[in-house]
Amino acid sequence: MASRKRVFDLLRTINVASCQCPAHGYRGNIHVTNDTPLKDYAFEIKNSTVRYGLGVTREVGMDLVNFGAKNVCVMTDSNLVSLNPVKAVLDSLTKNGINYQVYDKVRVEPTDTSFKDAVVFAKNGNFDSFVAVGGGSVMDTCKAANLYYCDPEADFLDYVNAPIGKGKPVFVQLKPMIAIPTTSGTGSETTGTCIFDFEEIHAKTGISHTALRPHLAIIDPLHTLTLPETVANYSGFDVFCHALESFTAIPYNERGPAPPNPALRPTYQGSNPISDAWARFCLQTIQKYFTRSVYKADDIEARSSMHLASTMAGVGIGNAGVHLCHGLAYPIAGNVKSFVAKDYGTAPIIPHGLSVVVTAPAVFRFTAASDPEKHLEAANLLGADISGKKKSDAGEILADTILKYMEALKIENGLSQLGYSSDDVPSLVKGALPQQRLLQLTPIPQSEEDLSMLLENSLTVY
Structure with a gap:
């Protein structure tokens, strides 16, 4: 039987000679030690489910029925609450027998204070799912409300990115969230990130974890036609x-x-x-x-x-x-x-x-x-x-x-x-x-x- 050193030398030779393109590998893809590498060696693609199409907002009520939702928190801002995108969402919820409450006080370019206001609303609502209708500010606020609603004992800074906060990973189970963007910019409907202005230091920071990603992103281009x-x-x-x-x-x-x-x-x-x-x-x-x-x-x-x-x-x-x-x-x-x-x-x-x-x-x-x-x-x-x-x-x-x-x-x-x-x-x-x-x-x-x-x-x- 070949010696242990001989086997390791052979593995290293095969690895160096192997294809180095992203599809087939890269130098160092065969590890001969259990030590954690200094550099990362893998990436993951995690993503919300994306549904795209003209008029697809009409399906959101059926989605919530499929989720088993009984009481939904709909978040938007004061500019959108009387416009067609929100009306389309509420019509779909009503037609499908979904109970809901609307929070329309989302701040454009949110702050830690506005996040906390939305969290209080969520905690008082006994919700089983969330729907965000608006731009990145609305979707980010809704993610934060969902997170702290599901972990009511958490301090606000527990999940905020380090070094400003503790940057704790999210282990609590969040409620299903549907994101319906009305602008073409942030991409927040597919990300696990929510950004806010931390007023104490006059700079933005955020919360970032894969658990915050919406379950479903409904991409309806009709909502962009009224965009200034x-x-x-x-x-x-x-x-x-x-x-x-x-x-x-x-x-x-x-x-x-x-x-x-x-x-x-x-x-x-x-x-x-x-x-x-x-x-x-x-x-x-x-x-x-x-x-x-x-x-x-x-x-x-x-x-x-x-x-x-x-x-x-x-x-x-x-x-x-x-x-x-x-x-x-x-x-x-x-x-x-x-x-x-x-x-x-x-x-x-x-x-x-x-x-x-x-x-x-x-x-x-x-x-x-x-x-x-x-x-x-x-x-x-x-x-x-x-x-x-x-x-x-x-x-x-x-x-x-x-x-x-x-x-x-x-x-x-x-x-x-x-x-x-x-x-x-x-x-x-x-x-x-x-x-x-x-x-x-x-x-x-x-x-x-x-x-x-x-x-x-x-x-x-x-």
Whole structure:
């Protein structure tokens, strides 16, 4: 019989010689030790069930009957509660004999306070299922309400991402949740993440766990036809950055450490072959339909396509994750001074998609060195001609491509038009530093000086 050392040497030889492509394996896929690897070696694709189609909202009542639901919490916001999407949901629930209560006080760009208000409503309702009808704010609020309703003894910070909260994994069984998005942006209908503005530090953070994913995402493009132009614009740039960031995030097998238990593998795992496929689909859809969907509200083909792209971007980010654009966006939105966005009410607010894209040109100039080919491919998928281009130019080419979209869609000229100056950069960096879950997904490590540089370079962008 061959010696133990001889067997191990043979295994290593076979492994090194084997195919290294993502479909068949990678170096190190045969382990000869029980030690937990320093880097992760696997990725998971977990996702809500997705149903897409014009008018498909009419089926939600039947879905709840199939769930065995008796008393449903419907969450929305004050702008939507009297509009067709909510009416369609309530009509379906009534026709199918489902009892429900409506919570319509969801805050656009929610805070820890608004989350807690929704949790109180849920705890007083004895609900057996949840339905969210609205944009990302509504869906995120509904996820949080479901979580703390099902774990009534939990402290609010128990589940909030570290280092702000304890970042505990979710082991309680959540109630069935159906998400019906009315915007084309967040992709929250397929993710296990809910984001809020933590008022104490004037920066956004969130709760992230696969258990928070809705059971069912009902994607009905009819709901997008009443979407105001500015909302379609800013939310579309959220899709835009979701696709770019998940596509260029650190590869899943370069992220570490590997979890000692698969249940502890993070929601955001890094780019992988499956999330890359969805990112490519989204970027191609954006190239063809984004501008049309913003300026032609009745273009059902364009708005339907962007609605589907939003969901598919959610599938990608829900497993791969996002990085620097989002990490910097949270303090940008959280520290808003006086900027008031059209179609978002009268209070100061920097909508999420705007806060994300404003640093995108600077971010992708910075990250391009990590994988020039992927950055060039992204630019090409967005319509840029990359024939004969050098790898060393990848960052500038992708940044220029992003800027063309921003200019065509009249995005504000950098942080300066959002009310910030160089004097604000240190506080914005301070707000970005707690976003380690996102910063660590960036394909290039970054220092505080790097973050300052990126923000300085984003004060004006044209």
